[in-house]
Each structure stands twice: as C-alpha cells, then as structure tokens.
Amino acid sequence: MNKGRIVKALSGFYYIKTDEGEIFQTRPRGIFRKRKESPLVGDKVAFTYETKEEGTLEEIFPRKNELKRPSVANVDIGFVIMSAKDPDFSTSLLDRYLVSLEQYAITPIIYVTKTDIVTDEEYTEMKNKIKVYEAIGYTIILPERGEILSSEEIIETFGKLADQRLGVFLGQSGAGKSTLLNKINPDLQLKIGETSKSLGRGRHTTRHVELVELLGGLIADTPGFSAIQFEELTIQELPECFPEIWETGKDCRFSGCLHNNEPNCAVKEAVENGTVAEFRYDNYLSIMKEIENRKPKYGKKKGDK
Ligand SMILES: Nc1nc2c(ncn2[C@@H]2O[C@H](COP(=O)(O)OP(=O)(O)OP(=O)(O)O)[C@@H](O)[C@H]2O)c(=O)[nH]1
Ligand SMILES: [Mg+2]
Ligand SMILES: [Zn+2]
Missing domain, CATH: 1.10.40.50 (Probable gtpase engc; domain 3)
Structure with missing residues (x-):
C-alpha cells in the first residue's frame, strides 16, 4: 500500500502527499464513518488509487497528538502569531493559546507582528510583558519598533525552528499569519484580508487548513480564532x-x-x-x-x- 500524509481536507476529499512530493485526491473508506473516526490534516496514512484524482484512504496510523483548534494531528510546534495592534496585544489571549498547546505538549513559539504601527509607549509596555515570557523560557520573537522585517530577515529569524517538523500557525483573525507566510515564500500567494477598523479584528480570510513545505518542515496556515475552550483539560493538569x-x-x-x-x-x-x-x-x-x-x-x- 502507498503511504503519505494528509496535507489538506476539503469538501469530503483528503489530499495526500507522498514522500516523493506527489499529491493524491482520496476519499476515506466507509469504515471510518462507522467508527466515528475522522482523518485529520497531518495524519500519516495508507492509501490505494486508480488515478491521482481517485484514491481511497485506507488506514490512519496512530497519532502523536491531536490539536483540536486548528484541527491538525501530529503537531510538533505551534507558532502563536500575536499582533502588537489591530487586533491589540493581549496577554490573556496569549496565555490561552499557550495553554491550548501546552496541554498536548506542543512546543509554542511566539511571533509578534505589526510592531510598525505601535507607539513608543505601547511598544515599551508590550516589551515588558514579553520579558516575562522570555524569563519563563518561551521563545518569543519581537521585531524592533517601526521595523518591517524583510523576507530574508524573517527566514533567518525562524532559522531551524521548523526544520523536519510539523508546525501550525495560529492566532486571531487579522494577526497577520498569512501575510507572514507569504513573506517567507511569496509563491504561496495566500489570501490576506484587511482588519475591520470599527471592530478592531480580522475578517476570517483564511478558510481552511493546508500544510505546505516551508522552512524545512511542513507548516499549516489556519483560520484565525480567539474563542478557546478547554474541554479536555482538568484542573489538576x-x-x-x-x-x-x-x-x-x-x-x-x-x-x-x-x-x-x-x-x-x-x-x-x-x-x-x-x-x-x-x-x-x-x-x-x-x-x-x-x-x-x-x-x-x-x-x-x-x-x-
Ligand atoms: N502594518 C502592518 N500590517 C500587517 C502586518 N502583518 C499583516 N498586516 C495586515 O493585517 C491584515 C490581516 O493580515 P492577514 O495576513 O490576512 O491575517 P491572518 O492572521 O491571516 O487573518 P485570518 O486569515 O483572517 O485568520 C492585512 O491587512 C495585512 O496587510 C504588519 O506586520 N504590519
Ligand atoms: Mg489568513
Ligand atoms: Zn500552591
């Protein structure tokens, strides 16, 4: 049987990429529905096929973990993308993202966008909070105020963080996830959206999860969200x-x-x-x-x- 990884799920189809880089469009066997098991982006799977457009997803291999939001399996790193402004920087939201990753033992990396549009005062206030996260031991990337990093600088900053790993970009709508990924690789041509000035948040531009090869690993852009529920977490954990x-x-x-x-x-x-x-x-x-x-x-x- 052929093996690969699900890189995209859309309208009932699962797109499987093999180690050779070929993509196969498949539908899952009925047995998954009977077992109430859903394949997830990130899953390592076995499949058969007639043509590249007509394949059958036959088996899901055991998962290392399963992130609920965004829904991705086998995640190594969560890149938490926080904007300095529009939407405003918030430690309570940041901590919720961090807990949502920590509960599955996924390593968080924090990246702050939009430092070009904050005032000196806002920047200093944010930087003081960020020092707290650094002291805890988190990797947190904060560009200088007023600076917009070039593609080369961004790639250099991310360095080997994603190498050979599966990473997920997550954060609020409008935080700048797709913008950042486009800068890392302009060929991606991901859609980006204006943030609403009156509401101070994004417009949910990214609609689906897709893994792309980037920075030496597999990275998923994901739809923004800020409502985080802790349904699986106990007080003791x-x-x-x-x-x-x-x-x-x-x-x-x-x-x-x-x-x-x-x-x-x-x-x-x-x-x-x-x-x-x-x-x-x-x-x-x-x-x-x-x-x-x-x-x-x-x-x-x-x-x-
Ligand atoms: N000034 C400034 N604007 C930025 C920066 N990064 C992103 N933006 C703007 O922020 C808006 C939202 O960017 P997106 O990349 O679509 O945000 P997203 O996080 O992908 O949002 P969703 O797909 O809705 O989850 C766009 O208008 C971008 O041009 C930045 O570093 N500085
Ligand atoms: Mg987006
Ligand atoms: Zn105590």
Missing part, C-alpha cells in the same frame, strides 16, 4: 500548562496544591514577591474558574443524585 507555576509549585506545602486557597502556597508567595508575574497568575485562576464551571459532558453533575 492546569498547573503544568504554566511552566513557572509548575516549577514554583514544587515548593508548596501540599503536593496536590492548586495554588488557589491552600495555605503555605509557594506560588502565591512568589506572586506577592514578584517572581511569578501577577498577570500570569490571574490568567491561570481565570482558566481554572472556567474549567470548574464547565458543564460535564459525561456522568453526573456536581450535586446530582
């Missing part, structure tokens, strides 16, 4: 999604400390003396509250008889 809280939390008095109302909590102390940033801790608590208030999908609700 949340501290691990904030690396500095996880580290600091090793010194808490209780081993299962959630750093909320427990006494002798090292994290709360660290927030008070400034070694853990207060805004990160606030974002942590707000996601925790959200998980607590989530309606359970299965089983009984709290208080049910």
